Amino acid sequence: MINTLFGRLLVASVLVLSLFLGLIAYTVNQLTLENAYETQQEKLRLQNHALLYSARISDNQIELPDDLREVRFDDYESGLYGFVSDIDGNVLWQSYSAQSLTFDSSIFQTTLNKPGTSQYEIVPGYFAYHHLVSWEIIGDIPQQIIFTVLEDNRPILENIDLLQQRLRLWLLIIGLLLTALLMLILRWGTKPLRRLALNLKLIESGVKNRIEGNYPVEFYNVTNNLNQLIDSERQQRERYHSTLADLAHSLKTPLAVIHTELDNTHNALISEQTQRMDEIIKHQLQRAVVVSPHGLIEAISIESCVDRLVSAMKKVYAEKHLAFEINIAENAVFKGDQRDLMEVLGNLIDNACKASNSKVAVTANNMPPGLNIEIHDDGSGIPISSRENLIKRGHRADTRYVGQGIGLDVANDIVESYNGKLEIAQSLLGGALIIIRLPQVNKTHGQ
Amino acid sequence: MRILIVEDEDHIRQQLRTAMRRQNYAVDVAKDGREGLYFATEYPYDLAIIDLGLPEISGITLIKELRENDKKFPILILTARSDWQDKVEGLEAGADDYVVKPFQMEEVNARINALLRRSAGSCKPSMSFGPLTINTTSKVALIGSTEMTLTSYEYNTLEYLAHNAGKVVSKTELTEHLYSQDFERDSNVIEVFIGRLRKKIDPDNQLKAIVTVRGQGYRFMLGASPQNSLSP
Numbered sequence: 001m002i003n004t005l006f007g008r009l010l011v012a013s014v015l016v017l018s019l020f021l022g023l024i025a026y027t028v029n030q031l032t033l034e035n036a037y038e039t040q041q042e043k044l045r046l047q048n049h050a051l052l053y054s055a056r057i058s059d060n061q062i063e064l065p066d067d068l069r070e071v072r073f074d075d076y077e078s079g080l081y082g083f084v085s086d087i088d089g090n091v092l093w094q095s096y097s098a099q100s101l102t103f104d105s106s107i108f109q110t111t112l113n114k115p116g117t118s119q120y121e122i123v124p125g126y127f128a129y130h131h132l133v134s135w136e137i138i139g140d141i142p143q144q145i146i147f148t149v150l151e152d153n154r155p156i157l158e159n160i161d162l163l164q165q166r167l168r169l170w171l172l173i174i175g176l177l178l179t180a181l182l183m184l185i186l187r188w189g190t191k192p193l194r195r196l197a198l199n200l201k202l203i204e205s206g207v208k209n210r211i212e213g214n215y216p217v218e219f220y221n222v223t224n225n226l227n228q229l230i231d232s233e234r235q236q237r238e239r240y241h242s243t244l245a246d247l248a249h250s251l252k253t254p255l256a257v258i259h260t261e262l263d264n265t266h267n268a269l270i271s272e273q274t275q276r277m278d279e280i281i282k283h284q285l286q287r288a289v290v291v292s293p294h295g296l297i298e299a300i301s302i303e304s305c306v307d308r309l310v311s312a313m314k315k316v317y318a319e320k321h322l323a324f325e326i327n328i329a330e331n332a333v334f335k336g337d338q339r340d341l342m343e344v345l346g347n348l349i350d351n352a353c354k355a356s357n358s359k360v361a362v363t364a365n366n367m368p369p370g371l372n373i374e375i376h377d378d379g380s381g382i383p384i385s386s387r388e389n390l391i392k393r394g395h396r397a398d399t400r401y402v403g404q405g406i407g408l409d410v411a412n413d414i415v416e417s418y419n420g421k422l423e424i425a426q427s428l429l430g431g432a433l434i435i436i437r438l439p440q441v442n443k444t445h446g447q
Numbered sequence: 448m449r450i451l452i453v454e455d456e457d458h459i460r461q462q463l464r465t466a467m468r469r470q471n472y473a474v475d476v477a478k479d480g481r482e483g484l485y486f487a488t489e490y491p492y493d494l495a496i497i498d499l500g501l502p503e504i505s506g507i508t509l510i511k512e513l514r515e516n517d518k519k520f521p522i523l524i525l526t527a528r529s530d531w532q533d534k535v536e537g538l539e540a541g542a543d544d545y546v547v548k549p550f551q552m553e554e555v556n557a558r559i560n561a562l563l564r565r566s567a568g569s570c571k572p573s574m575s576f577g578p579l580t581i582n583t584t585s586k587v588a589l590i591g592s593t594e595m596t597l598t599s600y601e602y603n604t605l606e607y608l609a610h611n612a613g614k615v616v617s618k619t620e621l622t623e624h625l626y627s628q629d630f631e632r633d634s635n636v637i638e639v640f641i642g643r644l645r646k647k648i649d650p651d652n653q654l655k656a657i658v659t660v661r662g663q664g665y666r667f668m669l670g671a672s673p674q675n676s677l678s679p
Contacts, residue, residue, distance in 0.1 A: 245528045249500050252527035252548045257458040259549035260466075278549055282529050309531065312538040316545070318565055339532045346531025 041120045044129035048149040060138045079152035087144045126150040209298045299333035302364045317353045325361040332364040347407030355379030371438040379431035387424040449473040451495040453483030471599035473627040480504025499526040514541035521562035567610035576669035604640045608667035617664035
């Protein structure tokens with residue numbers, strides 16, 4: 001998946017989205033905590049000041065009324081506790097709510113040293129708010145005392161924890177929704193690319209021979225240029241064929257005249273040389289026109305090519321009353337020039353017809369590592385000792401095996417130009433078996 | 448047998464014409480596709496040799512037009528373009544066989560003989576009708592095992608009648624298939640050939656090989672359904 005454009009964009013988007021949502025979660029969490037602490041600070045400040053305003057000095061002692069404005073000070077273990085202590089941490093007064101509880105004296109020790117100042121802190125289990133005042137409790141000597149309000153922090157922390165859980169859940173839901181939305185956007189955005197890839201695949205598999213459909217402006221030049229490239233390659237090939245066919249015609253007609261005249265004079269040497277010239281022309285022109293296999297070249301159906309050739313052979317070899325057995329797999333296609341395929345199969349089937357007694361069979365299938373075509377005949381076969389020489393490059397025509405003429409050389413040349421291999425074996429029909437093995441051209445990665 | 452040769456190259460056309468005449472065929476020649484189409488439309492031929500690379504009308508187009516006009520005689524294509532694409536296109540257009548240039552005349556003769564035999568419904572090089580055997584390759588007729596002494600026109604008349612055994616063949620049809628377009632024709636000559644053939648095949652007039660159908664022509668009666676066999 002990481003090798004597809006869609007996969008890459010999706011992974012990158014999900015990573016960015018996760019980072020974004022993570023930062024949001026962190027920020028919201030921090031803001032929530034800060035807000036909770038500040039709210040708590042303000043609340044405790046007000047309650048501390050309420051205690052302060054309620055306090056009075058009577059008989060050299062700090063006194064607070066039994067009925068305080070904040071009822072939680074008077075409720076047993078309410079979670080809100082009020083204290084008045086001296087600067088050394090000795091408790092001078094505590095609310096009813098704190099009566100049954102024991103508090104560490106360190107809670108009441110602050111760093112405050114200036115009357116009128118406050119300190120807010122979180123101590124284990126509590127939020128604490130201290131306020132330092134200087135009152136003349138005994139005589140005229142000012143005495144520093146601290147008003148402290150503690151509040152149990154567990155309910156608040158539990159609330160914050162619950163809030164954080166909900167926040168995570170919502171962020172996860174939002175993340176999933178955004179990921180799904182991103183996938184839809186990416187699919188929509190990359191649709192032209194996928195269509196282009198599909199079109200290229202269809203061209204490779206031979207279903208189409210051009211890139212069709214409307215594409216975004218950004219792709220127009222790419223598709224247009226690809227179509228032009230495919231067209232110009234095809235036209236160039238046709239021009240080559242046409243020019244070389246004309247050249248062959250121009251060279252072979254005078255050769256035909258010489259050849260026919262030689263029938264009358266019986267000059268064996270000149271006859272042999274003109275024959276060789278003819279073969280050289282055929283051979284070299286054929287080799288000059290063979291195309292280089294590539295992915296965008298159209299795929300040719302083996303079946304239709306074999307059908308056309310067999311119909312032609314039935315006419316040419318009508319007197320032999322040959323039986324043809326054709327077994328071509330549907331996916332058997334040739335990635336190359338139709339003329340090359342026709343030339344290879346034409347030569348080989350023609351040879352098989354010449355050599356056979358009554359039956360010729362052609363089979364083809366397209367299984368890894370590539371295309372396999374077999375041509376069988378029930379003739380006398382090709383001796384093992386002759387097989388290698390028959391398809392050796394540059395092998396002389398006059399040493400060829402009877403029934404397997406120059407056609408085998410031409411076929412071998414074409415097959416080799418497509419990086420394929422031509423093999424000769426013994427057919428189960430009793431005669432020769434010619435096997436063509438062609439690799440798959442430009443197999444798309446990941447398919 | 449009358450053959451049409453359509454070939455634009457003068458030398459090859461003349462070589463083919465000479466070779467075909469040597470085989471005792473009546474030969475007409477055309478130097479381009481248009482002329483070839485005219486001849487093939489106007490005259491009855493037993494076979495045509497057509498070059499694929501013709502001026503005016505291409506060989507493939509000419510063959511297609513002939514087949515569309517219901518001309519059923521066999522067609523042998525000559526092609527310098529030896530690739531299978533062109534051969535297959537020619538055969539698909541309606542040709543029956545091909546010869547690639549440069550060719551040997553023996554090969555052309557062999558292909559023509561095979562095509563003529565096929566068009567007559569026979570695939571073997573000899574036809575037997577009772578005691579009469581005709582070898583279309585060596586152009587020899589035998590009575591029993593004795594070779595008949597026939598002139599080329601007598602042989603051609605016999606072969607044409609034998610190819611059409613059982614059918615009535617008019618004098619005009621015989622004339623058109625025995626003589627080329629530029630030949631001075633005389634229908635009385637046909638009567639002379641038939642008379643000579645009767646005497647040579649059947650001196651005692653017992654077999655009655657060729658009968659006259661009054662007002663219509665001649666019918667070859669030996670084995671109305673020709674019995675084919677391998678040449679001896």
